[in-house]
Amino acid sequence: MGRWEPNARGRLAQAALELYGELGYEQTTVAEIAKRAGLTERTFFRHYADKREVLFDGSSALQELFVTAVAEAPRSVAPIGAIAAGLEAVSTVFEGRREHARQRQAVIVANAELQERELIKLASMSTALADALRRRGVTGPAASLTAEAGVAVFKVGFELWLTAPEEREMSQLMRESLDELKAVTTRG
Amino acid sequence: MGRWEPNARGRLAQAALELYGELGYEQTTVAEIAKRAGLTERTFFRHYADKREVLFDGSSALQELFVTAVAEAPRSVAPIGAIAAGLEAVSTVFEGRREHARQRQAVIVANAELQERELIKLASMSTALADALRRRGVTGPAASLTAEAGVAVFKVGFELWLTAPEEREMSQLMRESLDELKAVTTRG
Incomplete structure (x- = not known):
């Protein structure tokens, strides 16, 4: 995967919301969010400080x-x-x-x-x-x-x-x- | 000190407020509050669950x-x-x-x-x-x-x-x- 993922930010947010709904917010990990979005954890942390920030962004x-x-x-x-x-x-x-x-x-x-x-x-x-x-x-x-x-x-x-x-x-x-x-x- | 302290609750609250002001809320311990009020920690916990409850009582x-x-x-x-x-x-x-x-x-x-x-x-x-x-x-x-x-x-x-x-x-x-x-x- 390249460094510039198209709409990585939006894909991560959507993946996070889906997982928070399915597994619960506390149970969801950043690794799972990144995987669901088809991106890496490193990409996640380029866009968000933590999993809470996705919600209050x-x-x-x-x-x-x-x-x-x-x-x-x-x-x-x-x-x-x-x-x-x-x-x-x-x-x-x-x-x-x-x-x-x-x-x-x-x-x-x-x-x-x-x-x-x-x-x-x-x-x-x-x-x-x-x-x-x-x-x-x-x-x-x-x-x-x-x-x-x-x-x-x-x-x-x-x-x-x-x-x-x-x-x-x-x-x-x-x-x-x-x-x-x-x-x-x-x-x- | 006996078990029934006159106005223990009010004395503890007053001592707590004084110490939160003097030392800061985080730095103050229940032991100090009880001491300032002339009471025991056990008496404190008969009246309040913790030092935060004194404020939201x-x-x-x-x-x-x-x-x-x-x-x-x-x-x-x-x-x-x-x-x-x-x-x-x-x-x-x-x-x-x-x-x-x-x-x-x-x-x-x-x-x-x-x-x-x-x-x-x-x-x-x-x-x-x-x-x-x-x-x-x-x-x-x-x-x-x-x-x-x-x-x-x-x-x-x-x-x-x-x-x-x-x-x-x-x-x-x-x-x-x-x-x-x-x-x-x-x-x-």
């Missing part, structure tokens, strides 16, 4: 996309509107990836350590969003609250997208969830 | 208090009003405990593992609140979104309470944070 890019969209929303847009723009941006990443996202979710739900990791990623996203809002001039607790609201909508919208009986557009579900959050906070 | 009771208040709010109260009742209930626990809470927070912020534990407790609180809202008849994503909103307000209100230059009533800060969340989600 996209988290930083996702956060950056969210934060950049919030930062770049027009100045005239209210904080929650900037968050809506961010939700719109992250939704594009998942288009056509529902099966992959569902496989990943099943692995994470089955393992406490991975769930903790996911919570940390979401907390980090909330902190980064609050910082981005502060750079837009949002002051005091409003920045944290708007960021937390954004992460809440992301979590719930994502879950709706994952579990819908038929695939729906994620951006639409994010908009519906944000509208629902507005409704529940003001109702009563 | 109150989390389950806090969650139960929150959930019970949500469950017992009058039927006529809207979901977010039930959450407001829950925030009111948990606030009473912290009265006169700000110094203790600040010491605890400083220990947690300094340690990644403890921060993760705190995130897990908050996620568990959100799940429990959503379940309580569903039992009140709240359906679909509204239950999760209202619960997430409640946890967001709790986090932000708690932080405001901890960091205010002069001690303020927590319940008042929780009400202000909830009002602010309502404002940020509807503005724009």
